[in-house]
Amino acid sequence: MYAQMVKSEGMKSPEEMSPEERAFQERVDRGEKIEPKEWMPEGYRKTLIRQMGQHAHSEIVGQLPEGNWITRAPTLERKAILLAKVQDEAGHGLYLYSAAETLGVSRDELMEKLHSGAMKYSSIFNYPTLTWADMGAVGWLVDGAAIMNQVPLQRTSYGPYSRAMIRICKEESFHQRQGYAIMMKMAQGTPEQKEMAQDALNRFWYPSLMMFGPSDKDSVHSAQSMAWKIKMNTNDELRQKFVDETVPQAKYLGLTVPDETLKWNEERGHYDFAEPDWDEFFEVIKGNGPCNEERLGARREAWDKGAWFRDGLTAYAEKAAARRAASNVAAE
Numbered sequence: 001m002y003a004q005m006v007k008s009e010g011m012k013s014p015e016e017m018s019p020e021e022r023a024f025q026e027r028v029d030r031g032e033k034i035e036p037k038e039w040m041p042e043g044y045r046k047t048l049i050r051q052m053g054q055h056a057h058s059e060i061v062g063q064l065p066e067g068n069w070i071t072r073a074p075t076l077e078r079k080a081i082l083l084a085k086v087q088d089e090a091g092h093g094l095y096l097y098s099a100a101e102t103l104g105v106s107r108d109e110l111m112e113k114l115h116s117g118a119m120k121y122s123s124i125f126n127y128p129t130l131t132w133a134d135m136g137a138v139g140w141l142v143d144g145a146a147i148m149n150q151v152p153l154q155r156t157s158y159g160p161y162s163r164a165m166i167r168i169c170k171e172e173s174f175h176q177r178q179g180y181a182i183m184m185k186m187a188q189g190t191p192e193q194k195e196m197a198q199d200a201l202n203r204f205w206y207p208s209l210m211m212f213g214p215s216d217k218d219s220v221h222s223a224q225s226m227a228w229k230i231k232m233n234t235n236d237e238l239r240q241k242f243v244d245e246t247v248p249q250a251k252y253l254g255l256t257v258p259d260e261t262l263k264w265n266e267e268r269g270h271y272d273f274a275e276p277d278w279d280e281f282f283e284v285i286k287g288n289g290p291c292n293e294e295r296l297g298a299r300r301e302a303w304d305k306g307a308w309f310r311d312g313l314t315a316y317a318e319k320a321a322a323r324r325a326a327s328n329v330a331a332e
């Protein structure tokens with residue numbers, strides 16, 4: 001119901017594959033990178049467009065919750081850092097749109113699908129950022145979860161996506177640290193500041209766990225995407241890794257993860273933790289989260305208000321092309 005385009009149920013066994021499909025799968029299994037003009041199964045191309053498009057949209061929509069605090073940052077230094085971070089997110093969106101365009105989809109098509117609601121962006125950006133401490137929680141938890149997911153994607157099978165991830169991950173780790181630095185300052189500040197930091201952790205913990213996607217049993221795309229190395233880990237594997245790394249960081253801050261069931265499991269060598277509310281997750285990705293309307297509204301408005309600029313660029317490019325054509329004719 002909430003999934004679109006490509007379903008893992010349709011996965012083919014090696015016997016069902018055409019010779020091209022088998023040869024393609026063997027290349028992926030050997031760890032070779034697939035490059036834009038090479039043959040690829042239609043499902044591989046569509047899955048990549050879906051995932052990379054959603055990823056690009058997440059970076060762009062993801063500027064909004066933090067953009068909300070640029071004018072209200074507590075110091076000039078914090079403002080400059082936040083501004084740079086939000087600009088980085090725009091850059092990530094642009095690399096990813098360019099990488100997706102190598103698969104034969106245009107940026108305009110991707111934008112149209114975002115604005116019409118046909119394509120998704122990460123659920124996390126449908127939650128509000130209510131206090132300055134949220135800038136800490138977003139950097140620490142949201143960028144932290146993003147890195148956990150994106151580091152393995154540096155080894156993804158599609159060349160342009162893999163190369164975009166290498167650059168993006170470098171910047172994301174700076175983002176995560178700046179978030180943690182804000183949390184540290186707040187947690188070591190006045191009792192009121194510490195309370196703000198705790199409140200931000202309370203509100204962002206479960207939405208951050210949701211970023212990794214539904215539990216493996218409900219993840220319709222994982223099996224096929226992992227066979228194609230479009231995805232390198234399951235949603236639950238990465239969620240567990242995130243919890244294991246983040247809980248000690250919360251302890252260091254002197255903050256409490258809002259999960260009474262959280263407990264180190266000696267036997268598993270991992271933390272046991274409570275799952276997020278999956279009904280809430282599916283509502284958010286259906287468009288019914290606290291800020292879905294506001295976020296999409298802001299993106300649609302920016303697109304409409306930027307029409308004059310795109311028209312100007314197109315007119316200029318057409319004139320330049322006409323001038324070049326005329327001077328070529330004159331030279332012949």
Ligand code: BYC
Nearest residue numbers: 002003004055058059062122123146211213219220221222
């Ligand atoms: N939000 O079969 P599944 C950032 C959808 S931004 C919304 O497990 P898949 C940052 C899923 O699309 C980082 N929808 O799917 C920026 C599918 O529906 P459709 C963003 C979600 O694709 C600014 C259905 O649920 N990172 O770093 O195998 C400031 C079934 O799921 C979500 C990426 O995009 C979700 N959280 O796995 C700060 C990473 N989860 O499409 C930070 C790249 C699932 O069939 N993406 N759905 O209608 C991925 O790794 C994978 O796409 C996912 C989901 C793990 C997210």
